[in-house]
Amino acid sequence: MHVIEQLGQWAVSRVQEMGRMLMFMLSAFAWLVRPPFRFYQTMKQLHFIGYKSTFVIVLTAGFTGMVLALQGYYTLRKFGSEGLLGSAVALSMIRELGPVLAALMVTARAGSAMTAEIGIMRITEQIDALDTMAINPLQYLIAPKLVASVIGVPLLVAIFDVVGIYGGSLVGVDLLGVSEGAYWNSILSAVEWKDVYGGILKSFCFGLIISWVCCYKGFNTNQSAEGLGRATTEAVVLSSVLILVSDYFLTSVLL
Amino acid sequence: MIRLAGVEKKFGKQPVLQGVDLAIPAGKLTTIIGGSGSGKSVLLKHMIGLIQPDRGQVWVGDVEISRLSGKRLNDVRKPFAMLFQGAALFDSLSVFENVAFPLREKLRIKGPEVAQRVEERLEQVGLAGMGHKFPAELSGGMRKRAGLARALVMEPEIILFDEPTTGLDPLLAKSIHDLIVTMQRRFGFTAVMVSHEIPEIFGISDWVAMLRNGKIVLMATAAEFQRTTDPEILEFISVGGTLALPGSSAG
Numbered sequence: 185m186h187v188i189e190q191l192g193q194w195a196v197s198r199v200q201e202m203g204r205m206l207m208f209m210l211s212a213f214a215w216l217v218r219p220p221f222r223f224y225q226t227m228k229q230l231h232f233i234g235y236k237s238t239f240v241i242v243l244t245a246g247f248t249g250m251v252l253a254l255q256g257y258y259t260l261r262k263f264g265s266e267g268l269l270g271s272a273v274a275l276s277m278i279r280e281l282g283p284v285l286a287a288l289m290v291t292a293r294a295g296s297a298m299t300a301e302i303g304i305m306r307i308t309e310q311i312d313a314l315d316t317m318a319i320n321p322l323q324y325l326i327a328p329k330l331v332a333s334v335i336g337v338p339l340l341v342a343i344f345d346v347v348g349i350y351g352g353s354l355v356g357v358d359l360l361g362v363s364e365g366a367y368w369n370s371i372l373s374a375v376e377w378k379d380v381y382g383g384i385l386k387s388f389c390f391g392l393i394i395s396w397v398c399c400y401k402g403f404n405t406n407q408s409a410e411g412l413g414r415a416t417t418e419a420v421v422l423s424s425v426l427i428l429v430s431d432y433f434l435t436s437v438l439l
Numbered sequence: 440m441i442r443l444a445g446v447e448k449k450f451g452k453q454p455v456l457q458g459v460d461l462a463i464p465a466g467k468l469t470t471i472i473g474g475s476g477s478g479k480s481v482l483l484k485h486m487i488g489l490i491q492p493d494r495g496q497v498w499v500g501d502v503e504i505s506r507l508s509g510k511r512l513n514d515v516r517k518p519f520a521m522l523f524q525g526a527a528l529f530d531s532l533s534v535f536e537n538v539a540f541p542l543r544e545k546l547r548i549k550g551p552e553v554a555q556r557v558e559e560r561l562e563q564v565g566l567a568g569m570g571h572k573f574p575a576e577l578s579g580g581m582r583k584r585a586g587l588a589r590a591l592v593m594e595p596e597i598i599l600f601d602e603p604t605t606g607l608d609p610l611l612a613k614s615i616h617d618l619i620v621t622m623q624r625r626f627g628f629t630a631v632m633v634s635h636e637i638p639e640i641f642g643i644s645d646w647v648a649m650l651r652n653g654k655i656v657l658m659a660t661a662a663e664f665q666r667t668t669d670p671e672i673l674e675f676i677s678v679g680g681t682l683a684l685p686g687s688s689a690g
Contacts, residue, residue, distance in 0.1 A: 305530075316521040317545060
């Protein structure tokens, strides 16, 4: 009985936590549409989440495309289909690897920083200071991050896809000798509009998940350095898990 | 102006406030004293709606704020300012931008008027020419002064001070106290201060309230407070006074 009681309490607390998370996001969106509009704050966050993540996105995208081409070439060669290398790389990047890997990189770089920044503001009473000035922290701090992430992540995914495909071309065409025409023509014939918008739709969802989870964890940090460390870890782990889980469900709907 | 009636607050199973009744006189400096962990800061945060009571009422003027939220609570907070224990300056903004922040965000003032009002306040707290520095570049005392400038810049009717001198050496603590008293006398705002600084607070406060076991056990003028015959209060203020004497501190 004791075990069942504990299990029940755990389940109730999880449901309550999910409810609080949902209310947090809905409140932030509700504040978003009320004046004053935080255009400058949103641009600042877009610069941080988007522009400052570009280098790491380009780096990981390049090497992802290169390793895909390397693996794909040796597999396709067994069937004499090296000419399809371009389509294999492009479809993998656009449909799956671009959105998922870019989102995971943004979580690691910008998401963890969001949690730490908001968490420190909570611990040092800067969020309380906003409240005492009658400035809603959800409107001033959280809503711009949500918007910037929803705009920034799809743009980063687009860059990831393009750089990844060029990375694949570098290895496939320049190093392994696949015909340049075959590489690019196979992309043109295989990639459909459905693949592109599917990837972009995923990246919108992942952008929302990153900022939502990371901001929530930072906003509800315990008043200690240990609590901040735990919140940052939880934010990165939960965001990453939610990205991968939602990727499955989105893929199953989009296919 | 601010009135608390039967305020109770628990954190988990730990009761902190157990029926606080307190009325803060308008236009005066009232100091709340009490042992460490007695709930003084929690009490102060109830007055501005940062913490909601489990039971009881908190009145600001004619408005009962304990169940307010959103825009209605923000409206109540408009005449308030608060100086936090660590000053709570925004790390990413310079001192000038920190002090200008409420002017720009709340009053939507722009241009030279902001600069004029900010420089005036910085000068009043002894930070003239320091506006370009960031909070991380300031000493503890300077941060408190910058926090005070930010609290004063909106010309609030009520200012709450949460242990404004904690962590400062006696000279700096005295300078902050002097500054608070000077500003309070000049602008006539209602001041509520949480402090451990005994006996200094008796020299600067109009009213003193003591929080013990989650209740206000005595609220009196500073002079009356020192004449109390309650042995526990006497012990608290006399030990505090002895420890505060120059040269008696081990640290």
